[in-house]
Amino acid sequence: MAVRALLHYALEVPDQAVGERFYKNFGLVSEPGRDNAVHLRPAPLAREVALLYGGPKKRLHHIAFGAPGDEFQATRESIRRAGVSEIDPPKGAPEGGFWIRDPDGHAINIRQETLPALPPDPPLRLNSPGHITRVAERGYPDDLEPRPRRLSHVLLFTPDLDRLINFYTRILGLRLSDRSRSIIAFLRCSTDHHNLGLLTSSGPGFHHAAYEVGNIDEIAMGAMKMKERGWEPAWGPGRHVIGSNFFYYIKDPWGSYAEYFHDIDYIPEDCAWEPQDYPEEDALYRWGPPLPEDFGMNREVE
Ligand SMILES: [Fe+2]
Known part of the structure; x- marks a missing residue:
């Protein structure tokens, strides 16, 4: 019994139109409204991954996980037994599946679904010492728009890290991939190093959602375009230790973040992956600009 996919996250936000503009500038496309929510998805993916509901202030509305086939009933049964x-x-939420609350009070929707297949990109052709993949051909990128391919993870604040890991x-059958002391933990329900991150704070909250892009150029050009469009740059580019991904975080209209990333650790279902407990200095990054002071601030508990 286990969930196998992070399907979508939903936020309640004070201004849905501003939120829609932010995520469209970020590279998502919005689906015509069927209800009161703004529905957003990566252009190549035939599924919405972010929903924005109206509300007095920004907060997580719910998260949806997929438990395909027999896993659905098995997960439901295991939850009941526990x-x-x-x-x-929750009011206005998508129909289907069943709902529970995690110990921090977040609504969780378990659906009998998996993510639709994503069309693969052509292989990257990078020249590196001793490995030439591009010959007699210019390699600089076109002036591209950021094009997130898929949602990979969300990171939530929690006042009790171990209770939530447990x-x-x-x-739900997620697995611990790695952690850093009592600061942060990374859990997976797919081959991504993490689909759910948990960061210690004085209360619950939503920190960021992370979207995969095609290469490091796309991260940097996405960051540049977001700055041109008036969105405050937040942190990056850099490379995480835990999960190994290149990253750039853009501050959203509510002081949380959307992350462009590339090259995250891939962990197949049956493999010998031993979670490590990293020292505090490795909790965030191997290289990158200095961490902005407010990066770990949970504005939902101010
Ligand atoms: Fe992230």
Whole structure:
């Protein structure tokens, strides 16, 4: 029993139009509204991955995980056996699946679904010492628009890291990939190094959602375009230690973030991956600009 995919996240935000503009500038496309939410998806993916509901202030509305085929009933049964009660869907939430709350009060939707297949990019052709893949051909990129391919993970604040790790691994079957002390932990339900990150704070909150792009050029050009469009740059480019991804974070209209990333660690289902507990200095990055002071600030508990 286990969930196998992070399907989407939903935020409640004070201005849906501003949120829609931010994510469209970021590179997502919006689907025509079928309800009161703004529905956003990466252009190549035939599924929405971010929903924006109206509300008094920014907060996480819910997260949806996929448990395809037999995993759906098995996960539901395991949740029942663990004594976790199902709840009614939050008002206006998408139909389907069943709902529970995590120990921080976040609504979680488990759906009998998997993510649609993503059309693969052509292989990267990079020249490196001793490995030439591009011959007699100019390699600089076109003036490209950032084009997120898929949602990979969300990172949430939590006041009790171990309680949440325990819930998501024991009840939903996620696996711990790595952590850093009692600061941060990374869990996966797919081959991505992490689909859910948990960062210690004084209360629950939404920190960021991360989208995969095609290469490091696209990260940097995405960052540049977002700055041109008036969105405050936040942090990057850099490279994480935990998960190994190149990153750039853009501050969203509510002081949380959207991340462009590339080259995250890939962990197949059956492999010998031992979670490591990293020292504090490795919790965030191997290289990059200095961490902005407010990067870890949870504005939902101010
Ligand atoms: Fe991230």
